[in-house]
Amino acid sequence: MTEDPAIKAPWKRRPAARPLADLVGPSIADLCGKAGFSAVEIVTHWDEIVGPALAPRSTPVKLQWPRQDARQASEPATLVVRVEGAYAIELQYAAPVVIDRINAYFGWRCVGRLVLRQGPVPQRHQGPPPRVEPDPAALAQVRGTLGAFEDEALGASLARLGALVRRERRKS
Secondary structure (H helix, E strand, O other): OOOOOOOOOOOOOOOOOOOHHHHHHHHHHHHHHHOOOOOOHHHHOHHHHHOOOOHHHEEEEEEEOOOOOOOOOOOOEEEEEEEOOOHHHHHHHHHHHHHHHHHHHHOOOOEEEEEEEEOOOOOOOOOOOOOOOOOHHHHHHHHHHHOOOOOHHHHHHHHHHHHHHHHHHHHO
């Protein structure tokens, strides 16, 4: 018995949605591979590797692997890092620690030295937005409608939330 292609079985479903990381990951890996990064994690986890003091002021540019002879053992790579002017000295002093962190992150000695290139570093992300405080009069009005609480900190937090919600509703 042949099946009519116009009639589809009701139990056959379309492919499920795929995570964005599955679609973007290979593209990022290709771009990083062109810069010599065999391990994309150096770029994507740079903030975790070098820490919050140096991460905003530096970015990895490329990983240079030495040419290999058949007789030589595999040598570690040189990591080229772009760093903002005054922070180059700080990163130069911290280079042994950064190299150790990179190698510990990957679990093998992949980076042997850092080469610093001074230049502008693009801003990757912004800090958290400033905390918004409600108007004291609106806060007192909401606090009066809530009633008594055993935990005063909870009452104050709920009053703040209520005042902010009221203000947002009035804007829209």
